[in-house]
Amino acid sequence: MTYQSIDALWWQIAFILIAGWIATDLWRVMGVLLGNRIRETSEVLVFVRAVATALVAAVIAQLIVFPSGALAEQTSLGLRLAAGGAGFAAFLAFGQRVAVGVFGALGVLGVGMALGL
Numbered sequence: 001m002t003y004q005s006i007d008a009l010w011w012q013i014a015f016i017l018i019a020g021w022i023a024t025d026l027w028r029v030m031g032v033l034l035g036n037r038i039r040e041t042s043e044v045l046v047f048v049r050a051v052a053t054a055l056v057a058a059v060i061a062q063l064i065v066f067p068s069g070a071l072a073e074q075t076s077l078g079l080r081l082a083a084g085g086a087g088f089a090a091f092l093a094f095g096q097r098v099a100v101g102v103f104g105a106l107g108v109l110g111v112g113m114a115l116g117l
Helices: 009-035 043-063 071-074 077-093 096-115
Strands: none
Touching: 043 077, 077 096
16 A cells, blocks of 8 residues: 555545654654663663664764755865864863764854855
């Protein structure tokens, strides 16, 4: 059965609601139900945390190396790498505070863009 198999407005709405629910809420409910039963130090949870961290790192790397829009047009790869490195260094230097790392990277990126680097 596909999205176009029934030509009625109710089907389009139902399809979107069902597909959206399965893609997001089902996994959230399972996480809540199973999350209370899993120890924080269990191998399963350590693996899940490692995969989630790797996915976030991959998205950040993709945004730095292969950006789109104005970031791709107005900045060089070197500037983006320097901003990412500076943000990471600020994150580590100031007690692993995410906001410090983000604003540090944004500051380097903004100064570099203003100077035309």
